[in-house]
Amino acid sequence: MLQIVIAVIGKVKPPLTTLVLALLALVLFTAGSAALSQAAEPLGVPDREDIEYPDDEPPSDAELELGKTLFFDPRLSGNNRLSCASCHNPDLGFGDGLALGLGTQGNRLTRHTPHLYNLAWNTAFLWDGGAESLEEQVLEPIAARNEMSMPLDRLMVKLSRVPYYRNAFAKVYPEAGLIPETIARAIAAFERTLISDNSPFDRYMKGEPNAMSAAAIRGMKLFEGKANCIACHSGPNFTNESFHNLGLGDEDPARAAIVADDTLRGAFKTPGLRNVLLTAPYMHDGSLATLEAVVQFYNAGERKGATTSKLIKPLHLSETEIFDLVAFLGALTDPVIVARPEIPAGPDETESDAKHQ
Amino acid sequence: MLQIVIAVIGKVKPPLTTLVLALLALVLFTAGSAALSQAAEPLGVPDREDIEYPDDEPPSDAELELGKTLFFDPRLSGNNRLSCASCHNPDLGFGDGLALGLGTQGNRLTRHTPHLYNLAWNTAFLWDGGAESLEEQVLEPIAARNEMSMPLDRLMVKLSRVPYYRNAFAKVYPEAGLIPETIARAIAAFERTLISDNSPFDRYMKGEPNAMSAAAIRGMKLFEGKANCIACHSGPNFTNESFHNLGLGDEDPARAAIVADDTLRGAFKTPGLRNVLLTAPYMHDGSLATLEAVVQFYNAGERKGATTSKLIKPLHLSETEIFDLVAFLGALTDPVIVARPEIPAGPDETESDAKHQ
Numbered sequence: 004m005l006q007i008v009i010a011v012i013g014k015v016k017p018p019l020t021t022l023v024l025a026l027l028a029l030v031l032f033t034a035g036s037a038a039l040s041q042a043a044e045p046l047g048v049p050d051r052e053d054i055e056y057p058d059d060e061p062p063s064d065a066e067l068e069l070g071k072t073l074f075f076d077p078r079l080s081g082n083n084r085l086s087c088a089s090c091h092n093p094d095l096g097f098g099d100g101l102a103l104g105l106g107t108q109g110n111r112l113t114r115h116t117p118h119l120y121n122l123a124w125n126t127a128f129l130w131d132g133g134a135e136s137l138e139e140q141v142l143e144p145i146a147a148r149n150e151m152s153m154p155l156d157r158l159m160v161k162l163s164r165v166p167y168y169r170n171a172f173a174k175v176y177p178e179a180g181l182i183p184e185t186i187a188r189a190i191a192a193f194e195r196t197l198i199s200d201n202s203p204f205d206r207y208m209k210g211e212p213n214a215m216s217a218a219a220i221r222g223m224k225l226f227e228g229k230a231n232c233i234a235c236h237s238g239p240n241f242t243n244e245s246f247h248n249l250g251l252g253d254e255d256p257a258r259a260a261i262v263a264d265d266t267l268r269g270a271f272k273t274p275g276l277r278n279v280l281l282t283a284p285y286m287h288d289g290s291l292a293t294l295e296a297v298v299q300f301y302n303a304g305e306r307k308g309a310t311t312s313k314l315i316k317p318l319h320l321s322e323t324e325i326f327d328l329v330a331f332l333g334a335l336t337d338p339v340i341v342a343r344p345e346i347p348a349g350p351d352e353t354e355s356d357a358k359h360q
Numbered sequence: 361m362l363q364i365v366i367a368v369i370g371k372v373k374p375p376l377t378t379l380v381l382a383l384l385a386l387v388l389f390t391a392g393s394a395a396l397s398q399a400a401e402p403l404g405v406p407d408r409e410d411i412e413y414p415d416d417e418p419p420s421d422a423e424l425e426l427g428k429t430l431f432f433d434p435r436l437s438g439n440n441r442l443s444c445a446s447c448h449n450p451d452l453g454f455g456d457g458l459a460l461g462l463g464t465q466g467n468r469l470t471r472h473t474p475h476l477y478n479l480a481w482n483t484a485f486l487w488d489g490g491a492e493s494l495e496e497q498v499l500e501p502i503a504a505r506n507e508m509s510m511p512l513d514r515l516m517v518k519l520s521r522v523p524y525y526r527n528a529f530a531k532v533y534p535e536a537g538l539i540p541e542t543i544a545r546a547i548a549a550f551e552r553t554l555i556s557d558n559s560p561f562d563r564y565m566k567g568e569p570n571a572m573s574a575a576a577i578r579g580m581k582l583f584e585g586k587a588n589c590i591a592c593h594s595g596p597n598f599t600n601e602s603f604h605n606l607g608l609g610d611e612d613p614a615r616a617a618i619v620a621d622d623t624l625r626g627a628f629k630t631p632g633l634r635n636v637l638l639t640a641p642y643m644h645d646g647s648l649a650t651l652e653a654v655v656q657f658y659n660a661g662e663r664k665g666a667t668t669s670k671l672i673k674p675l676h677l678s679e680t681e682i683f684d685l686v687a688f689l690g691a692l693t694d695p696v697i698v699a700r701p702e703i704p705a706g707p708d709e710t711e712s713d714a715k716h717q
């Protein structure tokens with residue numbers, strides 16, 4: 004419960020915090036936990052005014068350019084072949100299109116590559132919530148031996164030899180300069196700009212009745228009603244930022260490894276659903292391949308294992324209701340187009356070396 | 361071979377036809393069939409100048425508006441619930457997101473719903489090529505009992521009672537008026553506008569070296585080389601407009617039912633790959649769910665059954681080569697956004713009746 008209060012505070016601008024806290028306390032004290040279980044945040048259009056920036060300071064253009072350049076630069080991997088964008092590929096919904104991603108050695112990872120849409124509002128990162136901010140999240144896959152395999156001390160040396168980075172870090176972070184924390188800060192600043200908020204759903208919510216098809220409108224009602232997807236996929240970004248075991252039945256401890264709570268064994272973070280059409284395949288293990296397969300998985304509602312969420316139960320959806328839900332999920336599509344930057348050349352690299360993204 | 365010649369003629373503007381015929385004849389006579397098997401049309405950007413319109417006349421704005429309105433109008437189905445756009449949903453890559461589509465009775469169809477991207481250049485339509493023009497194709501699913509189940513004579517009556525259609529058909533087709541052929545012509549005119557030609561791949565081909573990632577560029581080379589996808593997915597629209605049995609092993613006679621040639625049993629049309637990311641799942645039966653699964657299917661190259669194409673053979677692609685091919689397929693993404701029109705009200709219908717799309 005405390006976590007929920009903190010999450011709400013984290014998302015509200017200071018002047019509103021007191022009011023929200025008071026209202027929330029009222030709800031908690033008068034209605035107790037029964038009210039809470041129904042308190043899924045309503046669906047809606049994300050509000051860019053609600054984004055919290057580090058030090059309450061939106062990034063400068065120079066910081067964004069630096070972050071974007073780093074995001075696309077394959078120097079951030081040990082073998083100079085993988086950039087953040089290799090696996091979080093803008094052309095593949097900021098994923099990689101694979102069930103399980105690949106590390107620098109062509110080795111398969113154990114969890115599906117998550118997308119990066121609308122993370123600006125998130126409070127938990129990575130499938131197990133092992134990072135509590137975008138900045139904290141960024142460095143982990145760079146340094147991880149099975150992912151980008153680029154030790155941070157060596158990365159500092161590598162980047163400091165590139166004139167563009169020497170100049171850009173000195174300009175954007177005059178006090179701290181080029182350190183792991185400023186690399187993380189620049190990339191996180193760029194990632195916060197990956198916002199999808201003009202889908203047919205958003206245009207419908209903003210008052211265009213024709214923006215969504217009749218099937219998608221029926222699907223939205225099922226999403227909030229009979230199918231109860233909103234129990235977890237709630238709010239403008241379609242995630243409650245919480246952790247649930249869906250009974251996919253693998254041996255990954257997931258959240259339990261972060262919070263040492265065995266009831267959270269196999270519990271993974273609810274992913275946001277914006278641009279979900281572009282981010283196939285699905286689930287933390289990439290084991291469900293299509294939107295239809297995901298809806299059918301929840302419709303079957305087979306509860307496997309002791310810690311599987313009690314929200315998993317048969318939904319009794321008809322074929323046409325599955326069709327309508329898939330239509331609604333498609334209506335969450337608003338691709339984010341990012342022009343790939345030039346990768347800056349280093350002093351002793353050929354251009355083609357630097358261009359491996 | 362005659363079919364190929366005709367297909368080429370059909371795509372070239374009259375002044376060029378003679379030249380192309382002469383060149384083609386030269387190739388055929390000098391090099392024989394060995395040359396033909398290597399004559400895959402190169403990949404490229406589609407040329408809107410090459411679109412052939414009925415009567416060589418591009419559609420007027422009024423014809424396009426009529427066609428678009430018909431495309432989205434659920435009156436075109438027997439139960440007023442399904443429009444063309446219900447299954448060819450713009451929010452789902454002009455497909456339905458399902459392995460197999462649904463008819464008006466919630467009945468499953470036997471073939472996967474095909475997308476509608478860049479059909480303006482096509483010469484064969486439907487999975488078995490049973491229609492030779494977009495106009496011919498349009499009426500089939502409307503009248504089919506298991507699809508939209510709307511007998512055309514009754515559709516004429518239904519539409520003629522709607523003032524908008526009475527006026528629009530009289531204006532756009534003053535001689536023919538409202539007949540099945542003009543319905544088909546208006547819808548086909550709209551469908552020809554569903555053009556995707558500004559993907560990262562197109563921008564790369566037009567001279568932006570950063571438009572595609574390094575992985576996608578490597579994937580393109582594999583596509584044209586080692587993986588030999590281009591043997592069938594050739595030309596600016598990534599289809600040779602031909603028919604192949606991939607050994608997916610079902611009992612659908614496919615092309616053999618159209619041309620009475622048993623060697624074409626189970627041979628389906630090569631679909632174009634533009635926006636392939638958006639059109640999951642894949643294959644004529646929707647049996648392959650992700651881009652990765654499709655590449656792995658071809659990589660395995662298991663040739664099942666007597667009429668399976670000899671092009672199906674093991675490709676020996678590594679995991680990173682599969683990654684690169686998926687990245688290239690993602691780079692073919694350039695969604696086509698279509699604003700849904702108002703559905704015109706009829707004389708004795710409530711507005712909500714008309715709005716079921």
